[in-house]
Amino acid sequence: MSKTICAVLMACAGAASAKAAMVFSNITTVGTLGPASPATSPTNIDFVFLFPAGTVGDPVDPFRVGSVIITYDALSDSPIDSAVFSALGAALGTGLVTIQTTIADLATPGVIANVSFGYDAANPPPDSLAFAFTRSTSSFRVVTTITADASARPGFDLAQISLLEQLFVPAPSSAYVMAALGLVATRRRRTRVE
Numbered sequence: 001m002s003k004t005i006c007a008v009l010m011a012c013a014g015a016a017s018a019k020a021a022m023v024f025s026n027i028t029t030v031g032t033l034g035p036a037s038p039a040t041s042p043t044n045i046d047f048v049f050l051f052p053a054g055t056v057g058d059p060v061d062p063f064r065v066g067s068v069i070i071t072y073d074a075l076s077d078s079p080i081d082s083a084v085f086s087a088l089g090a091a092l093g094t095g096l097v098t099i100q101t102t103i104a105d106l107a108t109p110g111v112i113a114n115v116s117f118g119y120d121a122a123n124p125p126p127d128s129l130a131f132a133f134t135r136s137t138s139s140f141r142v143v144t145t146i147t148a149d150a151s152a153r154p155g156f157d158l159a160q161i162s163l164l165e166q167l168f169v170p171a172p173s174s175a176y177v178m179a180a181l182g183l184v185a186t187r188r189r190r191t192r193v194e
Contacts, residue, residue: 020078020170031068033148033161038072044167045072049160057095057150057158070144070164073106078170081136084129086165087119093157095150096120099164106139136171142167 021042028034029047033054036047047070052059056066074080089097098118105112117129144166148159 004169012115020076020080020168022074022076022080022168025075027070027072029068031146032063032066033068033146034072036068036164037109043169044165045074046166047164049162050158051162054089054146054148054162055158055160057093057149057160058156061152064157065147065149067145067147070146071142073141074139074168076138076168076170079138080133080140080168081138082130082132082169083113084128084130084167084169085115085117086126086163086167087117087161088126088163089119089159089161091120091124091159093121093155094152094153095159096148096158097125097159097161099144099149099161100147101142101144101166103133104141104143105135105137106141107137108135112137112140125176139159 018028024038024040027038029038033049033056035053036049039046039048049055056063083103084100085099087097087099087177091097096118097120098116100110100116101113103113104110112133112135115129116130117127119125119127144164146161146164148161150157150159
C-alpha cells in the first residue's frame with residue numbers, strides 16, 4: 001500500500017478516535033526479533049524496533065528467520081469496534097514480513113478479530129490494514145506475532161520491521177474509517193484497470 005494511502009487511513013482513524021482514551025497494560029515482547037520498545041497515546045500503541053532488532057538476512061547473517069510475540073491488554077473509556085494497523089520496515093530479495101494478530105474480548109470472552117498482513121519485495125512497505133471487530137468492546141487482549149524471513153540466496157536478502165502502529169477506533173466513528181478504506185480500495189482498483 002502506498003505511503004499516501006497509509007497516511008490517509010491513519011489520519012481518518014486518528015480523527016475518528018480523537019475522543020476515546022485507552023490504557024495499555026501487561027505489555028510483553030518475546031522472541032528473536034526483539035526487543036521492541038512500546039510507546040502509547042490515548043488511542044494507539046506503537047512498537048519500535050531499533051536495528052539490529054527486527055532484522056534478519058544478510059546484514060545480520062546467520063539470522064535468516066526470526067519472530068516476536070507482542071501481547072498486551074487494552075481498556076477503553078468508549079467501546080472500540082475497529083482498528084488500523086500499519087507497519088514500516090524493509091524487504092529485499094527473498095525478504096518477507098508477516099504480521100498476524102488475534103484480539104480477544106475480555107469483557108465477554110471470545111475472539112473478536114483475527115487478521116494478518118505483511119510485505120515483501122513485490123509489495124514493499126509501508127503497509128496498512130483497517131478492519132472491524134465482530135463486536136465492540138471496552139476491554140480486550142491483543143496478541144501479535146511478527147515473523148521475518150530472508151532465506152539465503154545469491155544477492156542481498158533482508159526482512160526488517162522497524163515500526164508497528166496499532167490504532168483503535170471507537171464504535172461511533174468506525175464507519176468513517178471503513179468508508180475511507182472503501183474509497184481507497186476503489187481508487188486502487190480503478191488505477192490498476194486503467
